[in-house]
Amino acid sequence: MDAADDMARRLLAGERPALARMITWAENADARFAAALALVYPRVGRAWRIGVTGPPGAGKSSLVNALIEKLRERASTVGVLAIDPSSPYSGGALLGDRIRMEERTTDPGVYIRSMATRASHGGLARAAVDALDVMDAFGFDWLLAETVGVGQAEYEIAGAADTVLVVLCPGAGDGIQAMKAGLLEVADVLVANKSDLAGADQLVTDLEDALALRALSRNRRRTPLVVPVSAHDGSGLDALLAAIEAHRRELEGGDLAALRREKRVRQVRRVVGERLDEVLFGSAGRTEQAAALLGKSRTPYDVAEELLGSILASTHRTRA
Numbered sequence: 001m002d003a004a005d006d007m008a009r010r011l012l013a014g015e016r017p018a019l020a021r022m023i024t025w026a027e028n029a030d031a032r033f034a035a036a037l038a039l040v041y042p043r044v045g046r047a048w049r050i051g052v053t054g055p056p057g058a059g060k061s062s063l064v065n066a067l068i069e070k071l072r073e074r075a076s077t078v079g080v081l082a083i084d085p086s087s088p089y090s091g092g093a094l095l096g097d098r099i100r101m102e103e104r105t106t107d108p109g110v111y112i113r114s115m116a117t118r119a120s121h122g123g124l125a126r127a128a129v130d131a132l133d134v135m136d137a138f139g140f141d142w143l144l145a146e147t148v149g150v151g152q153a154e155y156e157i158a159g160a161a162d163t164v165l166v167v168l169c170p171g172a173g174d175g176i177q178a179m180k181a182g183l184l185e186v187a188d189v190l191v192a193n194k195s196d197l198a199g200a201d202q203l204v205t206d207l208e209d210a211l212a213l214r215a216l217s218r219n220r221r222r223t224p225l226v227v228p229v230s231a232h233d234g235s236g237l238d239a240l241l242a243a244i245e246a247h248r249r250e251l252e253g254g255d256l257a258a259l260r261r262e263k264r265v266r267q268v269r270r271v272v273g274e275r276l277d278e279v280l281f282g283s284a285g286r287t288e289q290a291a292a293l294l295g296k297s298r299t300p301y302d303v304a305e306e307l308l309g310s311i312l313a314s315t316h317r318t319r320a
């Protein structure tokens, strides 16, 4: 059995198997994770975290690949976390993703890890942030986290990044769809991908119109830039990196510490939520108690109130 301190030491020594192992501990909510993270935590906070989200098939993985290449040209190191799309309809795209992504893993400056949505039990966002912390401590300069922008957990993961890229591509009403899905709200940079295809200019216009309307109607934080790129032919990638770096400089000159603290607090809440659930329902006792109470033909709300009442009463007794 590996000890937490040994794993932390190996991670800081740059051993890749320790990196993989610690992320697995995070995924499995292994009890050793907390101790190991504490030992490497002084090294967390140096990497710049980029969330890459957007609808299925927009070209997120292709863009991540293209960005890896660009960043490697500048001798920066890159850690990638790919959160598998949970929707069964993207099942076919999954394998393709893996193959294309893993092409790069022979490069010592790149680490790619995927995390399965189905493998985690509600703790996906918590585990994803843990994984980014571990990669950060390992020493990568840039971290890229790809999620499909369709569910709450995915938004949450994107929201844990320093710079959020929302990737869209030309197609019937894509700009409008993105607006409806709230994707514009989470974006720091809007990437209009597939600029090599017909309809690309229309997408950029639609997005700029949508942003202008939004800026008029609401008192928003800064309006995201729209950057047309082609992950296929590489055009626009330098402009995209420049936009990311401008956003980085802006935060570093201002709110970064406060924003990161807010994100830490969210992680604290996730951990507390998970721990509480485990404490309360981890053993069969309370689940059976709930089932028995339900048996008396009461609603889930009635049962929840009664359970909460008895839990709070017992914590009061403990404190007294």
Ligand SMILES: Nc1nc2c(ncn2[C@@H]2O[C@H](COP(=O)(O)OP(=O)(O)OP(=O)(O)O)[C@@H](O)[C@H]2O)c(=O)[nH]1
Residues within 6 Å of the ligand: 055, 056, 057, 058, 059, 060, 061, 062, 063, 085, 090, 093, 094, 097, 148, 193, 194, 195, 196, 197, 229, 230, 231, 232, 233
């Ligand atoms: N023409 C063109 N096609 C692209 C471009 N970028 C990606 N594609 C294609 O779009 C399809 C989807 O690309 P992916 O990179 O897998 O998209 P994704 O957003 O990661 O997809 P999911 O992870 O399944 O949500 C693939 O067939 C790509 O080859 C681009 O810049 N131009």
Ligand SMILES: [Mg+2]
Residues within 6 Å of the ligand: 060, 061, 062, 097, 146
């Ligand atoms: Mg993908």
